[in-house]
Amino acid sequence: MTLWRGRGLDLFARSEVGVTEMLLVLAAVDTRGASIKLPHLGGRRYDALAKAIESGGAFGEEGKAAAGPLATFRQHNRLRSAITHETFAVSLDKRGRWHLIVRVLALTSGSEARDVLVLQEKEAEAMMAKVAQCESS
Numbered sequence: 001m002t003l004w005r006g007r008g009l010d011l012f013a014r015s016e017v018g019v020t021e022m023l024l025v026l027a028a029v030d031t032r033g034a035s036i037k038l039p040h041l042g043g044r045r046y047d048a049l050a051k052a053i054e055s056g057g058a059f060g061e062e063g064k065a066a067a068g069p070l071a072t073f074r075q076h077n078r079l080r081s082a083i084t085h086e087t088f089a090v091s092l093d094k095r096g097r098w099h100l101i102v103r104v105l106a107l108t109s110g111s112e113a114r115d116v117l118v119l120q121e122k123e124a125e126a127m128m129a130k131v132a133q134c135e136s137s
Contacts, residue, residue, distance in 0.1 A: 001090050001098045004124055008083040011128070011135050015073060016042045019049050032058045043081075046074055073134040079127060081106070082117055097121045 023045060027036040035058045037048040050070055053063025082102045089101040102117040119127065 001088075001100060001121075001124075004100075004128060005083055005088070008079070008128055008131065011131050012080045012084065015135050016045065019045050023049055023052070026052055026059055029059075043077065046070070046077075050074070069134065073131075076127075076131050076134065078104075078117075079131065100124055 019042075023036055023038055026049075027033045027038060036052055037044075039045055039048055050067070051057055052059045053067050053070070054060055055064070055067075057063065082104055086102050086104050089103075091099045091101065093099065098121050100117075100119045100121075102119075104113075104115040104117060106113045106115075
């Protein structure tokens with residue numbers, strides 16, 4: 001389970017670096033780059049890049065090939081948040097397979113939102129494989 005979480009941290013960290021690098025490149029472009037936001041928080045950076053490369057965005061034409069893959073990768077935001085910010089508990093079944101229990105506490109619109117995510121080992125591995133596939137495209 002520790003290796004699984006570490007692999008997830010690595011995948012999401014590399015993705016965030018790529019998004020940040022792209023924002024820096026776009027922000028350096030004469031005139032159009034002035035509209036690019038460089039937020040501190042990682043999730044906001046994904047938002048800024050998505051806005052820049054969407055249809056009608058400052059870099060909509062250049063970024064149209066990346067918009068789809070970025071949107072697909074962002075579908076894993078709940079997992080990214082859980083892996084990087086939440087607490088985990090692990091249990092083992094009678095066959096030695098681990099089960100992950102993630103307690104999520106988020107602040108949404110000024111109020112708390114609590115959730116529990118439970119994953120069996122195979123589900124967790126499949127989820128991480130999807131993230132890795134998105135990250136590599």
